[in-house]
Amino acid sequence: MKTTIEIFSSKKNKSKISMITCYDYSTAVILNKTEIDSILVGDTLGMVFQGNDSTLPVTMDEMIYHTKAVRKGAPDKFLILDMPFLTYHINVEDAVRNAGRALKEAHAEAVKVEGGEEMIDKIKAMISAKIPVMGHIGLTPQSINLFGGYKVQGKSVDDAKKLINNALVLEEAGVFAIVLEGIPEKLAEIITKKLTIPTIGIGAGRYVDGQIIVINDILGIYEDFVPKFVKKYANLGADIKKGIETYIKEVNDGIYPAEEHVYKINKEILDIIKKV
Ligand code: KIV
Numbered sequence: 001m002k003t004t005i006e007i008f009s010s011k012k013n014k015s016k017i018s019m020i021t022c023y024d025y026s027t028a029v030i031l032n033k034t035e036i037d038s039i040l041v042g043d044t045l046g047m048v049f050q051g052n053d054s055t056l057p058v059t060m061d062e063m064i065y066h067t068k069a070v071r072k073g074a075p076d077k078f079l080i081l082d083m084p085f086l087t088y089h090i091n092v093e094d095a096v097r098n099a100g101r102a103l104k105e106a107h108a109e110a111v112k113v114e115g116g117e118e119m120i121d122k123i124k125a126m127i128s129a130k131i132p133v134m135g136h137i138g139l140t141p142q143s144i145n146l147f148g149g150y151k152v153q154g155k156s157v158d159d160a161k162k163l164i165n166n167a168l169v170l171e172e173a174g175v176f177a178i179v180l181e182g183i184p185e186k187l188a189e190i191i192t193k194k195l196t197i198p199t200i201g202i203g204a205g206r207y208v209d210g211q212i213i214v215i216n217d218i219l220g221i222y223e224d225f226v227p228k229f230v231k232k233y234a235n236l237g238a239d240i241k242k243g244i245e246t247y248i249k250e251v252n253d254g255i256y257p258a259e260e261h262v263y264k265i266n267k268e269i270l271d272i273i274k275k276v
Contacts, residue, residue, distance in 0.1 A: 003078040005109065005132055007037045008177045012198045017177075017210025019200055020218075023049050023066045027215065028073025038078040040112060040212060041067040043085070044141070047224070048216040055141045058084040060098050067106035080134055081108040085142045088113055088122050095122035099131045112179065114140035116166025120173050127174040135170040137163055138204065139182025150227070152203075154183040167191045167199075179212060180204040182227075203229035 011017050018035070021042040022028050031039055045066055046058035060083075067081045081102035088095035102108045110132035113119060126133050138153045147153070154160045163183065170178055177198045180188045185205025192199045198209035213230070216222035220235040250256035265273075 002076045003037055005078060005176055007078060008198050011037070012196070012209055017198055017200060019210060019212035021045075021212070021214050021216075022070050022074070023215075025069040025073040028070040032074040032076050036077065037210070038080060039070060039074055040080045040082055041070050041106075041108070042214065043082045044214050046084075048214060048222040054144055056085045056144075060084060060087045060101060064101060064106045067102065067108050071107045078110070079108045080110045080112050081106055082112045083114075088119070088126075092122055092125040096125050096129045096131070099126045099133075100129060103131060110134055110176070112136055114142045116162075117169050120169060123170070123173050123175065133173075133175045134200075135167075135175040135178040136181065137166050137170070137178060138180050141181075150182070150225075152182050152184065154187045160187050163187065164191055164194065167195060171195050171197050177209075180208060203227060 008017060017037050019038045019040060020031065020036055021044060022031055022039045023041060023045045028039070041063060043055040043058045043063065045062070046052045046055040049066075050057070050062075052058075063081055063084055067079065071079055083095075083099060083102070087098040099111045099113075102111045111126065112134040113123060113126075114136045116135075116137050123133050123135070139147070139150060141150070144150060154163045164187075167178055167180075175197065177200055178191075178195070179200045179202060180191060181201075182203040185207060188199065188201055188204035189207035192208050200210040200212050201208035202212050214222070217226065217230045218233045220232045220237045221240070223237065247256065
C-alpha cells in the first residue's frame with residue numbers, strides 16, 4: 001500500500017517511524033518491497049555517491065536526477081527530496097521554484113530543508129505553494145563550515161535553547177516533521193515532547209518518534225567516515241569485494257562463462273558460417 005504524508009502524524013505517540021536514504025533505482029526497488037515508511041533522497045549522495053568530503057557541492061539538477069530514479073523504483077513510498085546547499089537560501093522565489101521542481105520534475109511528495117528561524121520565510125512560502133516541508137536541525141551538514149566540522153550540537157544551555165526554539169518555530173511554520181541530527185539524547189527527548197509533529201532522529205538517541213539513517217552506512221558500503229550512531233546491519237562492502245575477487249579468478253581460470261551462460265546457434269547455420 002502507498003505511504004502518504006499521513007504516516008507521520010498517525011504514528012506520533014503510537015509507533016516508530018522508519019526512514020532511510022536512497023539514491024538509485026535498483027536499491028529503491030528493494031526498499032519498495034519493505035515496510036519502510038518513507039525514503040529520503042539525501043544530499044549525502046554528494047559524499048557516498050559522488051565521493052566529496054561534504055554535501056555542499058550537490059546541485060538541484062543532481063538531486064532531481066537521483067530522485068527520478070528512486071521514484072521509479074519505489075512508487076509506493078512517501079518520497080522526500082533533500083534540498084541542496086544554496087537552492088533555498090538566497091530568496092523566497094528561488095526557494096519555491098527549486099522546491100517546486102522536486103514535485104513537478106522528480107515526482108517527490110515533499111522536500112527537506114536544513115535550518116530553523118533564519119529559514120522560516122522560505123519554508124512558509126514553500127508550504128503556501130502546497131509543497132510539504134520536513135525540517136532538519138542540529139548537526140546540519142550544510143553548516144559544517146560554521147560549526148567547524150561534524151560536531152554534536154546543543155551541548156550548551158544557549159545552543160540547546162536555540163534548538164528548542166527552532167523546533168517550535170518550524171512546527172508553527174507548518175513543517176510535517178523535523179529531523180534532529182547529532183544532538184544529545186536528552187535534548188532530543190525534550191524537543192520531541194514539546195512538539196505535536198514527529199521528530200525523526202539521526203544520532204539523536206532513542207526518545208524520538210522515528211529514525212532515519214544513510215543506507216550506505218548501515219549496509220557497510222561507505223566507510224570513509226563512520227559516525228558513532230551508525231550500526232551495521234550488513235557487510236555488503238566485504239561481500240562485494242569477495243564476489244568481485246571470485247569473478248576475476250573464474251575469468252582468469254576459464255571457469256566463467258560456463259556452458260549455461262552461452263548462447264547457442266543452429267547447426268545448419270553454423271556449418272554455413274564456417275564456410276564463409
Ligand atoms: O542527506 C541526508 O542523507 C540527510 C539525512 C541523513 C537526514 O540529511
